[in-house]
Amino acid sequence: MTSWPATFGASRGTCGLEADFTEFVEVTERQLYRWALYLCRHAAQAEDLTQQAYLKLWKNWTAYHSNSPEHKKALAYTAVRSEYHDYLRVKSNQYLPSDLADHDVVGESDCVDELIAAENTREVLQAMEQLPEIWRKLIESVYFDGSTVAAFAETEGLHPKTASRYHNKALHMLRGILGQR
Incomplete structure (x- = not known):
């Protein structure tokens, strides 16, 4: 220890x-x-x-x-x-410490790993299409654009707690959709 x-x-x-x-x-x-x-x-x-x-x-x-x-x-x-x-x-908040940022860079892993990652990404994007519009925009903003839930709430004119609830409900729905596959 x-x-x-x-x-x-x-x-x-x-x-x-x-x-x-x-x-x-x-x-x-x-x-x-x-x-x-x-x-x-x-x-x-x-x-x-x-x-x-x-x-x-x-x-x-x-x-x-x-x-x-x-x-x-x-x-x-x-x-x-x-x-x-x-x-x-x-x-x-999807923060990645700087000492881990250089790991798993695209092109440095095995071909099989890249194919699996691409397939997983495709499945997630298809599942996101089934979300209500505001939830989809929130997930895209937080996980693809690097924004925060609070920043999304401000840009969309939502109360931060409402945006947080939308975020949790969207993740729950995505897990349910992806769990069915």
């Missing part, structure tokens, strides 16, 4: 805080990792979520220092859940 460097908290000025935090990590790391793994179902991502949560806690450790151990543990679980929700939010 995580191995914290000996100088991790040197800039904090007090060795007591660093020792306290290191002990906290040693006691809670396995439990938090299991919680993260339960949330995301992916080992590497669970490790990342756990580390991000610990970093978030470390930045505010002086504020948490006087709290009880159980309160600190609850804060750690909340931090993991918060990091997971942040990950889902970024994923739903």
